[in-house]
Amino acid sequence: MADISRRKKRFTEQGVERLNYDPKVAPANGRLEIADELCPGLILRVTPKGAKSFSVIYKVVGEGGVTPAGRLLAGKQHRITLGTTPPLDLKTARERAREIMLAASQGRDVRRELIEASRKRHQNTFDATFERFIEQEIKPSISSWKNVERVLRLHVRPHWNEKRLHEIRRADIHEILDGLVTRGLTATGSEVRKHLSRFFNWAIERELIGENPILGLKRSDLGSNEEAGRALSDAELRFVWRSACRLGYPFGALFQLLILTGQRRNDWAHARPREIDFGNSALEIPTSRYKSRRDHIVPLSSAVLDVIKRVPACAPPNDFIFSSRDGRVPVSGFSRAKAALDSQAEELMNSEQTTLSLQNYRLHDFRVTCETRLANLGFNQEIRDAVL
Template identity: 35%
Template sequence: MAKLTVKALESLAPRQKPYEVRDDAEPGLWVCVLPSGLRSFVWRYRFHNKTKKLTIGPVGLAEARRMARDARNLRDDGTDPALAKRAQRVAKAEQARQLEREIKKLPEQDDVETVIAAFIERHCEPKLRTGQAVARVLRKDVAGPWKGRRLSEITRADVHELLDGLIDRGAPVQANRLLSYLNKLCRWAVSRGIVAHNPCDGIGKPSQEKSRDRVLDDHELRLVWRAAGELGWPFAPIIRLLILTGQRKSEVAEATWSEFDLDARAWRIPPERVKNKRLHTVPLSPQAVALLKNLPRIQSASDLVFTTTGKTSVSGFSRAKRNIDVAVKVLNAGTQIPAWTIHDLRRSAASGLAKNGAELHVIERVLNHVSGAFAGVVGVYQRHTFADEMRAALDAWGRHIEQITSEKAAGDAELDTVEA
C-alpha cells in the first residue's frame, strides 16, 4: 500500500478479524484495524537481530509517525524502544504509588488536628499557663471529638453539639471557654486562608457566668493563713505570699530565685511570665522578705523557689485547697467559711489595700492591670511607675496581715468565738 493519508486511514473498514496496513511513508509503521473499528498504530523493528514490536496506540497519523521516528532514533542509539517504554511505564506506576503513599501520610491542610497543632505552635506559648490551658482544651475537647474531620466541613450545628456536651457534663463555664478558644482558632484559620468561613460566627455564650466578687474579710484571711501553715512546704509559703503580694497564683508558684532582690526588697517578674507581657516589679514588704528568707533553697538548674523535684514547679493546688478548707473548719470551731477560691486571695489583697488607704491607680499597679486607670491613651503616656506608692501600700498591707495573724490576734479571735 502507498503512503497513508488521514482520509485513507478513516476509510479503513473494520472486519471480523483484526488486520494491519503498512504506512510506506514511515518504514516499520503499521496501523492495526480492530473489529470494533479502533485504529491502533505499531512500529515493527529489529534490535540485536530480533524482530520486535512497539505499540504506539490509537493516536493521530502525524503523531504516530513522530513517535515512530523517536523510537527509531532510540534504536539507532542502542536502546530498545519497547524496553524503554516498559521502564517508563513502571517508573510512572511507582511514582503514582509513592504519591499515593505521601497523600495518605499527609493529612489535609484543614484537617482539624493539623490546624490545631499549627495554631498551638504559633499562638500558645508553652511557658504561660494561659497558653497551656488553651492548648489543653483544644487538644482534648476539639481535636478529640473531631478527630479525622476537616475544619472546612465543621458546621454551626457541630459547634453547638460540642458545647452542649460540656454543659450536659456540668461544665457550663468550661463551655464558654471552649467557644472562646475555638472561635480564636477558626478566625486564625480564616485569616490564613485555610478555611473560608468560621463555624463559630453567630454563636453566643452557651451559659451565663456570674462575676466573682468574693473577698475574704480579716477573720477569714486569718483562718486561711493559719490553715495554710498546717500544710507545710511548699503550699504554706505559697498561700501566704499570695496574700502578702496580691499576685497571680502562677506568678508566685513558678517564681525563680533570680527574680528576687531581697536586699532591695523587690521582686522583678519577667515579661514572659506576666499576662500582659510587661516586666512587673513588685515591692516586697518586710513580712514577705522574712517569709522568703526562711524558705529552703533547693539547688537545681531550674532555680525554682517552690519545687519538690528540683525540675518543675509545684502542682496539686486543688488538693491543697481542700486540705486548707478542712483545717479552716477545725480552726473555726467546726464552721466552714463561705466558698472561696485561691484567686479570691488576689481580690482580697486588692480590697485590703483600698481599705488601708491605697488609691485605685496604685492598686492597679500592684496588680499589674493595664485596664482601668491605665487603659487607652493614659496607658501610653503615663510612665510614672508609682514605685514608692506601691511600696508604701504593700508595706501597710504587710503590717496589717502580721497584726491579724499574730498569736495575740488569733487568741482574741478564739476568745470571741467561745464567748459568742
C-alpha cells in the first residue's frame, strides 16, 4: 500500500478533475494515492491510465484489544472502495468516508456489514422467501391461505424458483402476466398481481429487497376478479349512503364507516370506545383482533368522526360501540341488515324515478370501492395496501 502520509492535498472538485497521473511521484506499484487534508481517511487513487477512484482507509476501535486500563485499541487498517469519479463526486465521497470513520470509532466495521448484506441478498431466492412468506404472513392472517399458496406455486414459482429477489424486475412480472392473459386467464392474472403486491411489500418491510418491482405496475388488460368483488359507482354509493342514514343505529352508522374508511367489517363491528383516539383522529385496532402481528392505525377524517359522535355512548362493561344488546356483545345479523339496506336504496331509486338499479354487491365491496377510488386518485399499490 502506498505511503499516503507523505502525499496529502486539499481536494476540490476542479482539482480532482484536473489531477493527472505523475510517474515521478508514483510508488513502485504504479498507482498514485493522495489523501484528502479536509477528510482524514479519504483517498484518491489514480492509475497510470488516468482512472480515478475514491476509497477510505480506517481502523476499527476495539479490534486491537483492550489495554490494562480498559482503553480500546484500534486494529489493523482496512480499506473500502467508494467508487470511481466520475460519477462519484467529492462531496458524496467525503460524506461516505465520514460515515465509515464514525462507525469505526464506535467499534463498527462497515465493510463487514456490507459483506453480510450482500450475502443475505444472494441467499434470498424467491423459492426460500416464498416459504417464509406463506408461513409468516399468509397462514396467520388469511383463512383461505391455501388459495394464495396455490396461485403463486402454480403460476410464479416455476418461473422464479432459484431467482434472487433483488434480480426480479418489473419486466419479469409482466412476462408472467402476459403469459396468463395470452392463455385467457385474466382473472388468474389479477390474482397473481394482487398476491405478488403483498409479497413484495412484505419483503420490503423486512429489508429483503431495496426496491419494489411491482410498484407502479399497470395492466389495463387484466380483467376484474369476481372473487375480489366490484367497485360501486358514485351514483350507487350515494343511494346506499342515504339508505344507511335511514337505517339508524347500529347498522346505519356502521355501514357508513365501512364506506368512509374501507376497513373490514369486523374492524368496526368489534370496535370499542377505548380504541378511538379523538386527539389524534385515529382508530387503533390491536393485534389481538387484527389480521397482523402489529396494531393497525386507521386515520379518521372529520366525516368519520361526525358519524362516530352520533353513535350512542357506551359505558363499561358495555363497551362495544356497535351492539344490539346494550354493548355487551358486538353487533350481529349482517345478512338481514344488508337486505334492509338494499331495500331502502331501491325504494329511494324508485321514488326518484331513476333508471339506476342497484346491482348485486357484498359489504366487502365497500373495501374494493375504496381501493378503486384511491387508485383513481393516483395512489400506488403500496399505499392502497397500507390503507386497507
